[in-house]
Amino acid sequence: xxxxxxxxxxxxxxxxxxxxxxxxxxxxxxxxxxxxxxxxxxxxxxxxxxxxxxxxxxxxxxxxxxxxxxxxxxxxxxxxxxxxxxxxxxxxxxxxxxxxxxxxxxxxxxxxxxxxxxxxxxxxxxxxxxxxxxxxxxxxxxxxxxxxxxxxxxxxxxxxxxxxxxxxxxxxxxxxxxxxxxxxxxxxxxxxxxxxxxxxxxxxxxxxxxxxxxxxxxxxxxxxxxxxxxxxxxxxxxxxxxxxxxxxxxxxxxxxxxxxxxxxxxxxxxxxxxxxxxxxxxxxxxxxxxxxxxxxxxxxxxxxxxxxxxxxxxxxx
Numbered sequence: 001x002x003x004x005x006x007x008x009x010x011x012x013x014x015x016x017x018x019x020x021x022x023x024x025x026x027x028x029x030x031x032x033x034x035x036x037x038x039x040x041x042x043x044x045x046x047x048x049x050x051x052x053x054x055x056x057x058x059x060x061x062x063x064x065x066x067x068x069x070x071x072x073x074x075x076x077x078x079x080x081x082x083x084x085x086x087x088x089x090x091x092x093x094x095x096x097x098x099x100x101x102x103x104x105x106x107x108x109x110x111x112x113x114x115x116x117x118x119x120x121x122x123x124x125x126x127x128x129x130x131x132x133x134x135x136x137x138x139x140x141x142x143x144x145x146x147x148x149x150x151x152x153x154x155x156x157x158x159x160x161x162x163x164x165x166x167x168x169x170x171x172x173x174x175x176x177x178x179x180x181x182x183x184x185x186x187x188x189x190x191x192x193x194x195x196x197x198x199x200x201x202x203x204x205x206x207x208x209x210x211x212x213x214x215x216x217x218x219x220x221x222x223x224x225x226x227x228x229x230x231x232x233x234x235x236x237x238x239x240x241x242x243x244x245x246x247x248x249x250x251x252x253x254x255x256x257x258x259x260x261x262x263x264x265x266x267x268x269x270x271x272x273x274x275x276x277x278x279x280x281x282x283x284x285x286x287x288x289x290x291x292x293x294x295x296x297x298x299x300x301x302x303x304x305x306x307x308x309x310x311x312x313x314x315x316x317x
Contacts, residue, residue, distance in 0.1 A: 001035050001043050001281065002196070002272035006057050007050025009214045010079060012086045019050055019084075020276070021215040025057055027277055032061035034278045036068055038285035044170070044194065044272045046074035046118055047099050051084040055106035066109055072168075072194070073107070074149055075099035076118035091119055091126050093133040100142060115143045116170055120150050124158035131163045138165045149196065153181040160189040170194035173269065174204065175247070175261040175301060176239055186268050195262055198271035200226045203236055204258040239308060246300040247293070256287045261301060264292035 006028040010019035032043070043062070045054045055073060062069050075096050078087045090099075100115060115137065117127055127148060137143045147168035148159055156169045166189075171182045173195035186193040199205055201217055203226045211218035211230040218230040226236055240254070247257025255273070262271045273284045293301070 001032070001040055001284075002274045003043055003045035003054045003058050004049045005274040005276050006031070007045070007052075007054030008084075010048065010051055010084055010086060011214075016221060017214050017216045017219055018048075018086055019214065019216060020274075021212045023276060028057050029061040031275050031278045031281045032058065034281045035275070035285060036062075036065060038282065039288050040281075040285055041068065042070045042072065042270060042272070044072045046077070046116075047103050048074075048077040048079040048086065048118070051079040051081045051086075052102065052106050053081075053084075055103055059107035059109065063108065070113040071107060071109065072114035072116060073103045073112050074116040074118035075103070076122070089119055091117075091122055091130070093130055096130055096133050097137075100137060104142065111142055111144065113144045114168060115146045116168070117146075117148045117150075120152070122150075122155075124155050127155065127159050128162055134163065135165060147191070147194070149194075151179065151182070153179070153185050156182060156185045156191075157189070160185070160191060166191070168192040168194050168270075170196050170272075172197050173262065173265075173271075174198050174200050175243065175258050175305070176200055176204070176236060178265070183266050183268065187266075191268070192270050193266060193268040195269050195271040198262055199255055199258055199273050200236065201274070203227070203232055204240065205253075205255045239305060242304045243301045246297045246304065249297050249300075250290075250294055252287075252290060253283060255283055256290060257293060257297075259284065259287040260290060260293035261298060263287065264295075264298045 005020040006023055007019055008023045012018045043058055045058050078090050080087055134146045145165045145167040147166055149170040151171045160166045169186055169191050171179055173179055174197055183193055217227045220227045247254055259271050262269045275281050
């Protein structure tokens with residue numbers, strides 16, 4: 001499960017929304033509990049989601065259950081917890097150390113299972129400058145492993161072989177936008193492929209609620225293509241219409257079909273659908289019982305989208 005949405009608001013320059021709007025923390029905690037009860041073990045958050053609020057809520061939700069879950073968080077984007085403002089980027093090794101300590105405090109844990117560099121477009125040479133620091137964190141027991149959230153296969157291919165405890169790459173991956181080159185990198189270097197945006201930030205669900213002024217999708221920045229002026233972007237909505245029947249052919253919901261496609265795409269994929277409510281968690285986790293999309297439905301999706309699908313799109317979510 002992806003924990004960006006439960007972080008609540010975050011603001012950038014000129015009051016650009018960078019979060020998903022107001023949330024009910026009690027419902028968020030109940031939703032995490034429901035996820036665990038339905039077999040979810042992996043929760044992905046970041047130091048800047050809600051300026052740290054997502055980590056605090058997740059830490060509270062897994063209290064007493066820490067040994068049942070794998071927690072992944074990220075560093076690289078700085079924010080002010082008091083004002084909930086984004087304050088920039090920082091790739092310095094000393095910032096990585098400070099960011100991890102703050103994450104451990106908010107998560108109320110003594111270690112993070114996976115720490116990820118969050119800067120999508122960082123030059124590989126600068127990412128490699130972090131390896132010694134990340135390895136030291138592993139040695140100290142403060143993290144178990146690390147990775148990079150990037151959509152650039154060349155960056156991942158440069159980083160992974162030089163980073164002994166790099167175990168995962170998080171990247172944009174959905175039925176609408178396949179990143180075959182990144183999956184090949186993950187296969188070559190024995191990495192998990194953590195799928196950011198597996199439901200295209202809500203586009204691949206049955207309905208998208210009204211998007212408020214404090215929701216990043218309501219005033220989508222350039223790196224978020226799924227929505228225009230708070231409405232589904234027509235070109236992507238049309239593609240969903242072309243594959244809806246195949247994704248739902250065996251009785252799945254659209255979201256379950258999209259997640260099933262990812263499970264069928266590669267044995268390395270780890271989709272992290274976002275959530276706000278128990279109901280959303282229950283719908284998404286049903287795919288654990290349904291399994292990968294059936295072969296005939298998967299083949300039909302590929303026939304419909306093979307000439308249309310964009311590859312390797314960049315986003316910093």
